[in-house]
Amino acid sequence: DGGITQSPKYLFRKEGQNVTLSCEQNLNHDAMYWYRQDPGQGLRLIYYSQIVNDFQKGDIAEGYSVSREKKESFPLTVTSAQKNPTAFYLCASSSGGSGYTFGSGTRLTVV
């Protein structure tokens, strides 16, 4: 079945550490997105990519980095420069002007 897979489901990061969140889709979608959701808040866009080898910053890109070497994959790295990384991270993909399909998310906690 087609879908988006995010891993890991839960991730713990120590202060000063970089961590990478995985997002893979087999829907043949061109566009992929990373959002962050904090409790009681809406989804905020971190980065997005509409084609391979190209990506753009969203509203809160500082402290994050991405790559899009393959159509199926859009990993997100949370760097030590991100001062408040504890959040629920959601990856999504879309084709054309339709709605998104989301992965099941990764909960990142700083310990």
Added chain:
Amino acid sequence: RKEVEQDPGPFNVPEGATVAFNCTYSNSASQSFFWYRQDCRKEPKLLMSVYSSGNEDGRFTAQLNRASQYISLLIRDSKLSDSATYLCVVSQGYSTLTFGKGTMLLVSP
């Protein structure tokens, strides 16, 4: 002014009730509109797209008023399983989606 605004609720309704949510958006260039449903600690899932002519899917009816820049969602005959947060979402064409913070619905027996 926030781009997409929703009443956070919660809306507490008994089973079988009819409940309506509204959402306003600030960007008049918005072209696509959606309602998503998000269960606690889960990812959002597309509930329905919203068209200018209005659309219905079973117990759910969505309407769009471009002149007043608001979107509505009506749920008839509420079920316990309808309890969730409903996200209003807009897009400016082939671009990123902008999400509202959501309206929480609690349906009680």
